[in-house]
Amino acid sequence: MSQEHTDPLSSSDDLSRFSISEPENALPRVGLDDVPEMLRAACARAGWTQLMPVQSLALPYLLAGRDIMVQSRTGSGKTGCYLLPMLPHLDPEVRAPQALVLVPTRELAVQVEHEAATLFADAGLRTVAVYGGVGYGKQMEALREGAQVLVGTPGRVLDHLLRHTLDLEALRVLVFDEADRMLSIGFYPDMKEVQRYLPRRRIHTCLFSATYPPHVLKLAGEFMSSPDMLSLSQKEVHVAEVQHLFCRVKPMEKDRVLVRLLETENPASAIIFCNTKANVHYVADVLKGFGYNADELSADLSQNKREAVLDEIRQGRLQYLVATDVAARGIDIPQLSHVFLYEPPEDHESYIHRAGRTGRAGAAGTVISLVDVMQLMELERIAGHFRIALRELPAPSEEDVAAAAGQRLVAILEARFRGLNGLEKVRAARYVPLARTLAGVSADGAAADGENLLLLAMLLDACHQQSLHETRFPDDGGDGQTRKERGRAGRGRRRRESARREEAGGTPSDGGPDAAQPVAAEGTERTGSGKRRRRRSRRSSGGNAARETVGTDE
CATH class of the missing domain: 3.40.50.300 (P-loop containing nucleotide triphosphate hydrolases)
Structure with a gap:
C-alpha cells in the first residue's frame, strides 16, 4: 500500500x-x-x-x-x-x-x-x-x-x-x-x-x-x-476554498454533458451561467425536461418574479438556477455549492463575479466551466490573469451517470423500506415474483426481455424523479425530509422503539443517546383496567449527553 x-x-x-x-x-x-x-x-x-x-x-x-x-x-x-x-x-x-x-x-x-x-x-x-x-x-x-x-x-x-x-x-x-x-x-x-x-x-x-x-x-x-x-x-487567489475545474466539450454536446455533470456532482444547489437570454431559456427547459428542480432568472422576468425565484433557491426549494450575469449580479445564496459556466464569460472580471457566487463566507465551493477548444484558450487567459489554478475534469460517461444515480437510488429505496410497517412489507412482498420476472428469469425459465427491463427501469426512474424535487437542506425540523416523510419516519421510529422496549421487558429507553433530552413521541399502552392512557416516551434530539448540540447505504 x-x-x-x-x-x-x-x-x-x-x-x-x-x-x-x-x-x-x-x-x-x-x-x-x-x-x-x-x-x-x-x-x-x-x-x-x-x-x-x-x-x-x-x-x-x-x-x-x-x-x-x-x-x-x-x-x-x-x-x-x-x-x-x-x-x-x-x-x-x-x-x-x-x-x-x-x-x-x-x-x-x-x-x-x-x-x-x-x-x-x-x-x-x-x-x-x-x-x-x-x-x-x-x-x-x-x-x-x-x-x-x-x-x-x-x-x-x-x-x-x-x-x-x-x-x-x-x-x-x-x-x-x-x-x-x-x-x-x-x-x-x-x-x-x-x-x-x-x-x-x-x-x-x-x-x-x-x-x-x-x-x-x-x-x-x-x-x-x-x-x-x-x-x-x-494556494490561489480570490477564494482559496473554491476549486476551479473545466470540462472539454464539443459545442453541440454541452447540454448532455451538463446533465451528466449534475448527476455525478449532485450539487446541493447550483447556478448555471449563460451569456445570453436565449441560452438561459434553452438550458432551463432542458433541465426541466430531465425532471430537475430548476428555474431561470433573466431580465425578461418582473422584479416580483425574480425575487420569488431567488427566495425559492435560498430556502432550498429550488435546486438549480439558470441565469445571465446581469440577472444574477449581487445575489447571495449561502447554500450554493456549485457554479457551472455553460460558456465562458465575455470578460475577465465576469469570471470572478460568477465564481464568487459559491465559496461564500469562507465555505468551500466548485466552479466547472464547459469549454470547447477556442473557449479553453480564453479560459486559460483568464486563469493566468488572476493566477487561478485550473484543473481538468473529464466529461462523465453514461456509465458514470448510471453508477452515481443508482447509488443514490439504492440508498433512497433502502431507507424507505426500513420505514415500512409489517403490513406494508407484506403488501410489497406480493410483487416479488413480478419483480423477479421483470429483472431476470420468469417462472418458466425464460430470460427477461428488453421491454420487461424497461418497465422496471421506468419505475426506478419515477422514484429518482421524485427524489430530485425533495429539499436538499434540513428545514426547521432539522432532518432534511419533507413534512410527510418526517411523519412516516417518526411512526417507523416509534414502532421500532416499542419493539425494543418489549424485548427489553418494558424498559422505556433504548440505551442510545435518546434519553438525553425529552422530546414528545406519543404512544399508547393498556392499563390494568383495560383502559387506554396516553404516555410520552423519552427521546433525545441526538448526540452524546456531554454535548449541548443536537447531536452523530446502501
Missing part, C-alpha cells in the same frame, strides 16, 4: 504550496519521529517513510481527542490520518466496535478496511466493513467475532443496529469520511437515526472531506461539539 510520498511537494517538510487554516489554539505540527512508537510501527508496515501534510497537521488534534473537521483533497492521506490515532485509543482486549467510520460507498468501505488491516496488523485490532448490495451472513459473523473497528455505509450500519447484530455501547471514536458526499447523496436521515444508538457520553468525532459546502458546515454542528477546523487547500 503506497502513500504518495514520491512527490517532494507532498512531504510534511514542504507545506509552502498550501494555504493552511488552523484553529486559534493550534497545536504544533509533527513529523514521523514525533509520534508514538506504535504509530511509527504502523507506518513502517504500510511502507510510509514520512507523514503527509494533512497527517502532520491533524494528528496532534486527533491524538489529543479534539473534535475536528479536516479539509484536504482526495488522495492526500486522509484515511491514514484518522486510522493512525485510533491505535493508542482502542483496546484490543475489548471485542466490540470501539471506532465507527461512516463512508458513502461500498467501494470506499472496502478500501478503508484494506488500509486498516495493514496499519493494525500487529496491534490486535480487527476491522470489518459492512455495506449494502451483499448478504448479511459474513458481516454478522465478523461482528460476532468482535471487530474493534467498523467501517460501513450508514444504511447498512443502521440495518445491523435494527437487527440487534451490532451494539455501539463501547464506541469511542466516530469518523465521517467524505462528509460532503454523504450529506449531498442524502444519507443525512440515516446518520441521524444511527446517532440515536450512540452511547450517552462524549464520543471523539471527526469529519474528513475535500470540500465543506455551507449545508455540510451547518449539519456538522448536529454531530460535533465546538469542533475545530483544519483546512489545506492549494
